[in-house]
Amino acid sequence: MIPAGRTPLSTADIAKRQGRKTLLRGAVQQLPEPISRPGARTLIWDADQIDAHLAGKPVPELPADESPDDLLDREEARNVLVGLGVELKPEAWRAYINHGYAPEPDREIFGVGHWYRRTIVAWPDQRPGEGAGGGRPHGSKDSKPRDRATNPRLREADARKARVQKVLADSNGQASAADIAAAEGISERQAYRLLTQLQGPAE
Known part of the structure; x- marks a missing residue:
């Protein structure tokens, strides 16, 4: 940090x-x-x-208190999110970043992306499927259907569903949330939600 x-x-x-x-x-x-x-x-x-x-002088201590302006690397940012109660494995967080679902790094330090602590703390309320980041902004009155062909996030969501459907078909419906999470680089909770959408709730 x-x-x-x-x-x-x-x-x-x-x-x-x-x-x-x-x-x-x-x-x-x-x-x-x-x-x-x-x-x-x-x-x-x-x-x-x-x-x-x-200079041969005593090395000063670093600040002990956390600040919203602290800069966190990828793993430090994930650890902050986990501390906030977000279930997020390293591979899932990496996938969020690679696919543009996570916030863009605030600064590049020696080739390494870093985020301000405040950026990461604010992200859970904006992430895909959780509030404004998962769909239309709260209060939006635009009723025009979104074009899935030109929206990269919707295209990726459709592609993921297609991949999971194939995994389910190949496994005769036996693929677990853990299997899907590992294959897609997402959390098991996300994988479970996706399976529920495709298979329907368990009876």
């Missing part, structure tokens, strides 16, 4: 501060802890902490 108001640095930025072209692995290990989450492919550091470290 990049705390609000902090300046992120990459390995290239730190190397430049040291007058080097690249940052050797041993030098990286001597730096303060990155502010990017553990396991992140792209390491990111805080500028104030790095400058203090290079």
Whole structure:
């Protein structure tokens, strides 16, 4: 996470501060802890902490409080949503992002999409199938049918239903919500709703 108001640095930025072209692995290990989450492919550091470290001064602490302007990478954003009660597995969140159902990243930091915390916190009320994001805006009086052929989200929804129908046919109706969720990269709750639409409620 990049705390609000902090300046992120990459390995290239730190190397430049040291007058080097690249940052050797041993030098990286001597730096303060990155502010990017553990396991992140792209390491990111805080500028104030790095400058203090290079100057031989005590490394300042990062802000302890959460801020709406904190920047979160994809997995950090998903964890915030899970904390808000949204059932969202990594593959489902990735599918939302890839298909344009999730909000666009607010900033690109060293090639990695990041979202403001406020963007992610607001998303559950706007996501597909949940309120305004799943259909027409609340209060809309437009009764003209939407053109499924020109609406990418509706086209994708129709294509998904067709794929699930084929899975059901091939399995003689035995495919479970877990099977569908794994195949489509969605949550099991979404898969269950989709199966219910196609098969009807269980008697």
